[in-house]
Amino acid sequence: MVKTIIELRRLRKEYFNVVALADVDLSIPAGEIYGLIGPNGAGKTTLLRMLATTLEPTAGRVLLEGKDLWDDPPGVRSVIGFMPDFFQVYRDLTVREFLTFFALAHGLRGAKLAHRVTDVIGLIGLEEKADELCKGLSRGMVQRLGLGRAVLHNPRLLLLDEPASGLDPLARARLFAVLQRVRAEGATIIISSHILAELSGLCTSVGIMHQGVFLESGPTEEVIRRLLPRRKLQLRVLEGSQTPAANVLEKHENVSMIQTDTTWLRFEFDGTDETVSELLDQLIAAGVRVVLLQESASSLHEAYISIAERNHHAVHA
Ligand code: ATP
Numbered sequence: 001m002v003k004t005i006i007e008l009r010r011l012r013k014e015y016f017n018v019v020a021l022a023d024v025d026l027s028i029p030a031g032e033i034y035g036l037i038g039p040n041g042a043g044k045t046t047l048l049r050m051l052a053t054t055l056e057p058t059a060g061r062v063l064l065e066g067k068d069l070w071d072d073p074p075g076v077r078s079v080i081g082f083m084p085d086f087f088q089v090y091r092d093l094t095v096r097e098f099l100t101f102f103a104l105a106h107g108l109r110g111a112k113l114a115h116r117v118t119d120v121i122g123l124i125g126l127e128e129k130a131d132e133l134c135k136g137l138s139r140g141m142v143q144r145l146g147l148g149r150a151v152l153h154n155p156r157l158l159l160l161d162e163p164a165s166g167l168d169p170l171a172r173a174r175l176f177a178v179l180q181r182v183r184a185e186g187a188t189i190i191i192s193s194h195i196l197a198e199l200s201g202l203c204t205s206v207g208i209m210h211q212g213v214f215l216e217s218g219p220t221e222e223v224i225r226r227l228l229p230r231r232k233l234q235l236r237v238l239e240g241s242q243t244p245a246a247n248v249l250e251k252h253e254n255v256s257m258i259q260t261d262t263t264w265l266r267f268e269f270d271g272t273d274e275t276v277s278e279l280l281d282q283l284i285a286a287g288v289r290v291v292l293l294q295e296s297a298s299s300l301h302e303a304y305i306s307i308a309e310r311n312h313h314a315v316h317a
Helices: 044-051 073-077 095-105 110-123 139-151 169-184 196-200 220-227 242-251 273-285 297-316
Strands: 004-015 018-029 033-037 059-064 080-083 157-160 188-193 205-210 213-219 231-237 255-260 264-269 290-295
Touching: 004 044, 004 188, 018 044, 018 059, 018 188, 018 205, 018 213, 033 044, 033 169, 033 196, 044 157, 044 188, 080 139, 095 110, 095 139, 110 139, 110 169, 139 157, 139 169, 157 169, 169 188, 188 196, 196 205, 205 220, 205 297, 213 220, 231 242, 242 255, 242 264, 242 273, 264 273, 273 290
Parallel strands: 033 188, 033 205, 080 157, 157 188
Antiparallel strands: 004 018, 004 059, 205 213, 231 264, 231 290, 255 264
């Protein structure tokens, strides 16, 4: 049976007259990388800070593995790692000194401390920078160092507030590779972003937030299907294969809105992953030389923007 790690019950946060989180009920299964997706002001930071016990709810409860967070905040913090959206690194400490400082704060000492710091430096891929000052690190490296700080005590739940913002694709890929390793070691991860496409390849499940409520939550594939019932696919073929590819697509009952250019064919597809796979078989059987068949990432982003806008109008109507 899948264990629930986090359960929100009618969780509410008000700041004066702003309702940042509006009576949210939500369960997050253990072992997931759960993406909290929402535009600026959706309530992501507010929720993460409440999960990290650095902000008290106005009403409602948060259960961590069945226990109320507010019964024992220090106990909770010993099993949670939190990387806020903005954090400072001590510029004149080396990477190793920086991590050692926080390992001491977690109560590690002696050989155990030295081993854990070395392990974490390996985990975040900063071996070559271990004895260099933090002020010489790139933004991507600083983000990985912040992540290293958050996992020093082997937390069961890791909370990350927009860790990928401002990173180039390579730095983001490196950060995500570290997160996959942290998950493989048994942690559950909750990570926020305002870009669904940025996280869709990483997260096993996602929640779409808007103005303090969840519009959607569940396994990533299912949420994407609900947002985008007609998926937008793109097919790249070798030169000379466009005509046979277009012939197969035109005859296919799930395909519509075909657009072609020199090597790409873009179309809408009304079907499951299984039917996409059958379409690929048909293309290959017809002699089409396929290079790539993929979902269009920009369409994902558009679908998310449109659902956010629809709800914005509904709230303000
Ligand atoms: P972002 O992507 O910009 O970080 P977010 O999804 O993290 O946004 P929050 O920072 O949680 O959103 O903000 C949710 C709402 O609560 C917003 O309307 C924000 O203006 C408001 N808010 C957040 N913190 C405070 C505060 N300390 N005092 C008053 N209002 C606040």
